[in-house]
Amino acid sequence: MAAPKKGRGPSGGQGRPGRSLVMILIAMVALTGGMFLSGHTTPRLGIDLAGGTSITLEAQNQPGKPNAINPTNMDTAVGIIERRVNGLGVSEAEVQTQGDRNIIVNIPKGTDSKQAQAQVGTTAQLYFRPVLTVAASGPEQPAPSGTPTPSGSATPSGGATPKADDKGEEATDSEATPSPSATSQGRAVTEGLKKAPTPTPTDSGEPKPSDTPEASPSADPATAKLQEEFAKLDCTDPEQRAAAGKNALPTDSIVACGSNVPGSYEKYVLGPAEVSGSDVDDAKGAIDQQTGEWIVSMEFTSGGAKKFQTITSRLSQQQPPMNQFAIVLDGEVVSAPSVRTALSKNAQISGSFNQQSAEDLGNILSYGALPLTFEEVSVTTVTAALGSEQLKGGLIAGGIGLALVVIYLVAYYRGLAFIALLSLLVSGVLTYTIMSLLGPAIGFALNLPAVCGAIVAIGITADSFIVYFERVRDEIREGRTLRPAIERAWPRARRTILVSDFVSFLAAAVLFLVTVGKVQGFAFTLGLTTLLDVVVVFLFTKPLMTLMGRTKFFSKGGPWSGLDPKRLGAQPPLRRSRRVSASTEPKEA
Numbered sequence: 293m294a295a296p297k298k299g300r301g302p303s304g305g306q307g308r309p310g311r312s313l314v315m316i317l318i319a320m321v322a323l324t325g326g327m328f329l330s331g332h333t334t335p336r337l338g339i340d341l342a343g344g345t346s347i348t349l350e351a352q353n354q355p356g357k358p359n360a361i362n363p364t365n366m367d368t369a370v371g372i373i374e375r376r377v378n379g380l381g382v383s384e385a386e387v388q389t390q391g392d393r394n395i396i397v398n399i400p401k402g403t404d405s406k407q408a409q410a411q412v413g414t415t416a417q418l419y420f421r422p423v424l425t426v427a428a429s430g431p432e433q434p435a436p437s438g439t440p441t442p443s444g445s446a447t448p449s450g451g452a453t454p455k456a457d458d459k460g461e462e463a464t465d466s467e468a469t470p471s472p473s474a475t476s477q478g479r480a481v482t483e484g485l486k487k488a489p490t491p492t493p494t495d496s497g498e499p500k501p502s503d504t505p506e507a508s509p510s511a512d513p514a515t516a517k518l519q520e521e522f523a524k525l526d527c528t529d530p531e532q533r534a535a536a537g538k539n540a541l542p543t544d545s546i547v548a549c550g551s552n553v554p555g556s557y558e559k560y561v562l563g564p565a566e567v568s569g570s571d572v573d574d575a576k577g578a579i580d581q582q583t584g585e586w587i588v589s590m591e592f593t594s595g596g597a598k599k600f601q602t603i604t605s606r607l608s609q610q611q612p613p614m615n616q617f618a619i620v621l622d623g624e625v626v627s628a629p630s631v632r633t634a635l636s637k638n639a640q641i642s643g644s645f646n647q648q649s650a651e652d653l654g655n656i657l658s659y660g661a662l663p664l665t666f667e668e669v670s671v672t673t674v675t676a677a678l679g680s681e682q683l684k685g686g687l688i689a690g691g692i693g694l695a696l697v698v699i700y701l702v703a704y705y706r707g708l709a710f711i712a713l714l715s716l717l718v719s720g721v722l723t724y725t726i727m728s729l730l731g732p733a734i735g736f737a738l739n740l741p742a743v744c745g746a747i748v749a750i751g752i753t754a755d756s757f758i759v760y761f762e763r764v765r766d767e768i769r770e771g772r773t774l775r776p777a778i779e780r781a782w783p784r785a786r787r788t789i790l791v792s793d794f795v796s797f798l799a800a801a802v803l804f805l806v807t808v809g810k811v812q813g814f815a816f817t818l819g820l821t822t823l824l825d826v827v828v829v830f831l832f833t834k835p836l837m838t839l840m841g842r843t844k845f846f847s848k849g850g851p852w853s854g855l856d857p858k859r860l861g862a863q864p865p866l867r868r869s870r871r872v873s874a875s876t877e878p879k880e881a
Contacts (some may be wrong), residue, residue: 309835316718316831323725335724336731337400338739338813339386341683343675344400347412349666351393354539361393365663370395373412375659378735386810387412395666398674400737417661418569419542420600421562422607423616423628429527429549429559518561521547527557537623539665542568548618550625560625562618566603571596575657577650580642586650588641590657597637605634626653682740690747697754705761706854711840712757715833719753722824727817738817741810745800745817752796753825757833759792760785761854764837768855769862778841782834789829797822 327333339346351361351369366389374387377399386398397412527533527549537548542565550558575590592600607615608631619627619641627641641653694716701709723746730736763785767777800819804812840846846853 309838312831312835313839316827320718320721320725323722323729327725327728330729330732332728332732335727335738336736338737338742338810339398339400339674340740340810341738342401343673344398346670346672346674347397347399348390348669348671349395349397349412350669351395352665352667354665360664366393366395369662369664369666372659372662373397376655377412394669417622418572418657419565419620420567420603421546421565421618421620422603423560423613423618424545424563425522425561426558426613426616426628427522429525429557518545518547522559522561525549525559527551527559533557533624537562537620537625540623546623548620548623548625550618550628558625558628560618560628562620562625565620567592567596567599569657569661571599572657576654577645577647577652578654580640583642585642586645586647588645588650588653588657590639590641592637592639600639601634601636604631607631608633621653683743686740686743686747690743690750693747694750697750701754701757704854706852707846707850708761708854711833711836712754712761714836715757715828716750716753718832719749719821719824719828722828723749723821726820726824736816737813739810739813742813742817745814746821748818749821749825752793752822753828755792756789756825756829759788760829760833760837763788765855765860768849768857769860771862774841774847774849774855778837786830790826793822793826 351366354360370387370389373395374385377385377387377397385400386396388396390396525532525536525547527536533549536559537546540546545564546562548560548562550560552558571592573591573593573596575588578587578589579585580587603617607617609615612630615632616628616630618625619629629642645653697716698709698713701712705712727736727738760781763781764774764777767781768774772780797819800815800822804815804819807815846855849855849857851859
């Protein structure tokens, strides 16, 4: 008799299946412990299940840009708004277009809806404009009344520090500056429209009489119109304040409003923009180490730094208020610092900021300006009542489906159903803990389609068990005993399971990449549970099947084991006769 050939040890962990079971048990304990230690014991819910805020924005036509509302600009706006909202720490926010000119922003519960609302529709058109004239504004003060203290300061990038008073604010010498007369205002406006913001003063600092608009018999109509707008502007009126400076081209001189102190307003005449928000490379809210106040620190691009240095170099040589530059955000002056020295790469916006407003403005400027102007059409609070009813219905459907699967497994596979149910339980524990941890980790939120994906995964997981069980039963039908049947069935079952799960995962991945909004939740959950199915089948179902095959209940093939050779129609004698005939054929030949 020939000696038996030495081969490899049993595959699939037949010799030590306990190792795989210990590994998956450790993983379950670690995930569960992490879930409780992090304090996130339930998955984070999306807006359809937990409620939230839905904001509808409508794109507005812009002067001089008749074709600005187009799919490209709308898609760009969606991306910027999504990054702004995510910059607040929000995730699972849905930002998508509706029709040709509307954008819908859905923000789940747990987010400061007012803070998000202030950011999503903010166009964030940022410009740095030279100040030509400034005056206090109010119904009792139609005429200019001196140069107010600027509402911000700029920090030089080269390490130079402007002169500061005891409060850390830049000195402006405004107290020593006489109130500008109507003549000097007219001159400043005229010079701004000519894009020559530097007036030619006399020795006493007043404009030359021959250069004033009153001395000119033919004043520029644009100058006269701007002077009229400036005289009539009342920044204490919310409607006038909102309309001032809006929809103006960067090359226009404008009138605008600003607030240095809450409740107090100033009105400005500003020259054409010389630096824009696109020249800002980064911006963030921070605390000024000198004053302890919240500011917005900006860093310019290389091209923006050159522009900023040019304007500040020129303004530093002017007299107040023309040594100020206004930082204008969406037509409103948020800061108007004086300049005493040329600045370069970095600047600061200071004013009446708190932590939230400084960080919000930094967030807006960091992600850039929207290519379109939007008007807030509606803000709707979405309650969780409808979502909870839908979730309840989905869970009932899932429970019915799971019950039907269990009934089928018990009725058809009998004892093998025990292995299948334990595998489903392990898969459920892993899915739940991972979803709970993914909420704070990557912002994953469980919405209704994601619940549907988890329910569909029950069928995928059960299908893997069925494939393996049927392969084992096929081996028993051919006359093999249980332990060899378990190992011989595994390679064929493994191949089928991997191919099936690969197709499911590929479909989930494609669906996730080509869709937006809630459908991505379905695709993500389907892909996650498909991967977990492979882990459970390889590290739990197969090792557990190997261990159960060593017990008397399964190895003897009792009627309730699900592996009874008689019920499966096995015919061992027929198989033995085939072996004998196969061995005798060469002798007869």
